[in-house]
Amino acid sequence: MTEPRAGRRRLLVSGLLFGAGTMGAIDEIVFHQLLHWHHFYDRASGAAGLVSDGLLHAATWSATVAGLALLADLRRRRSFVPGTWWGAVLVGAGAFQVWDGVVHHKLLRLHQVRYGVDVTGYDLAWVAGGVVLLAVGAVLLRRGRPVPVP
């Protein structure tokens, strides 16, 4: 009886780790490498920006690898439920995006989405994107909830 529940918890952990991790990596690849809106180091942000960049970089890559390893194990055990896993991935990705947009960009002002332009629209799009991901993920998770046994 504990087996399905433990399996579901691991499914959620795997999805959340992978979602948050890849979102961080996608941000890094798209905004740093492709668009060049972000920089390896921007002189305005100071020491806190350096520390948070390094921490996030390490955390997101580590989370991605760990999430994939858990996924491999779930698939081998045949306890992989696509809807639930993808729901957790979207929740993880959305939570990361909202956290990044609200806490890093606005509250701590570590760095901005883009420089040299009015960032209000970009900020709204950034956070709204995160909220949409979160909402879709939450719907998927609700649908995948185990039916309570009477």
Add this chain to the structure above:
Amino acid sequence: MTLAVLGTAAAGYLLATRRTAWPPLRSLSWLLGLVVVAVALTGPLAAAHGDLRAHMAGHLLVGMVAPVSLVLARPVTLALRTLPRRAARALAGILRSAPVRVLTDPFVATALNVGGLWLLYRTGLLGAMLHDPGLHLLVSVHVLLTGWLATAAVLAVEPMPHRRSAAVRAGALAAGMAAHDVLAKTLYAHPPAGVLDASAGARLMYDGGTVVHVLVAALLWRQWYRSRETVRAAALARA
């Protein structure tokens, strides 16, 4: 001198493998690790004084790439298996001793490794080292040994006085990676005095570090994946 030490390490390992059944891939991994160290310490990288990018390339090879290769070769396991009984027993005793127990804790080993790098790059040590070949060799040996210790503690493929769970070891690896990345960023933002190519060197440290750290994380989790299989097979056999 460096080459003589590395040659002895190669010969000793290969001789030992003849006394037991030993996978050839491990021997290859050992030789590869030693070659990487030799290239970094005696090749053109070692001769480029004052150039942070060349220095960093050497440091990546000695402190990160070579340790992974050397750890996967499992030299301690080989020694325990092939040394004469008394010597093997003495070695096993050392492995169980209190200092080794502390040093091989993943968090302690990782802190020693990254802490040494912070000391090296954020104090005057770097400047002194770049102009003194003897000091350079000493620092390189230290970087190799602490990198080896940290990789061995995180991957835990050799007999260890304690075995931490994969999640704890992955946590130590991630913490070390974070400290390494922050250091690389500060080197970019505030380059040490008197070095050339500081920003390229810092980027190389950051990017190269990411590749090797992710590789080590993948090795760690692959090992976990395999061990889960063993655990489950044992559980099924009992049922």
